[in-house]
Amino acid sequence: MKLRFTILLIAVLFHIGAYAQATPDKQSSGKILVAYFSWGGNTQKVAGHIVSLTGGTLFRIEPEKPYPTEYTPCTEVAKAEKEADARPAIKNKVEDWDQYDVIFIGCPVWWHTAPMIINTFSESYDFKGENSYSFLYLCLDLSG
Template sequence: MSFNKEKNLIVYFSRAGENYSGGKTVELAIGNTQLAAEILVQQTGCEAVKLETVNPYPDSYQEMSAIAQKEQRNGSRPRLAVYPPSLAEYEGIFLGYPIWWGTLPMAVLTFLEKFDFHNKTIYPFCTHEGSGLGRSMKDIALVCPGAELKEGLAVRGSDAASGQTAIVNWLDKVLR
């Protein structure tokens, strides 16, 4: 299979501010998932779209975490400020997100439920601080029937800035 950057898109959700890393909170100018997405852009040459909610999450990790847990319990779908205009021209979507409470943020589900992913390939990648992919692969499969779901990549958030080797190895594996 030959890779065509025009037929693939990177879509990711990331949050700056206080993040949990190595057992403590740290302040980030950009989120860990954005760091990983930027490495993907460098490696693939694909265009990237950052998902942002209409109502931004607070900078405080504790406050954000409480909201994320409540959204998950309630099955909320936070409104997004921007969507890609269409996914029709793309064959593959690199989908990036942090793991919040064992899965992807509800805002990412808002995005996934807006589009038809039949006959598309989804390449999930996430950042986490110990839970790996959590149950995100299962959750993506539930809302994207008809999509081919490739093996996901879980990058520890505290390693995201230096995750190039892991990302390159994953790309070699999933793009074969």
């Protein structure tokens, strides 16, 4: 697990470095949002590290109804949500959405894809309009 986490973190840092070189003005503007959903804490650690490197704002995507804390029951809920194409409700909202130019979205991999709550998040905001957005979408296979 540590080796996979290290390899993934190196890949994330590579993307952040490429972003910083391509858009140094946005890097320093502080208009970066790091939104993440984490079940087991690994994605939260990576998101926190991205914030420390970019100076972005951290936003935790929290479900209104928490997922089970035990692994097997959580996988059963995740599978049922995927099969139903569910959109689990999110407890909180991003304030001042329009201020962000760059958005990182991080999450674990559940049933070979992002958890359905990520669809809820991405469908809850307008990614069109006057602002143009740059994304780095991270699905981390680190058990949450």
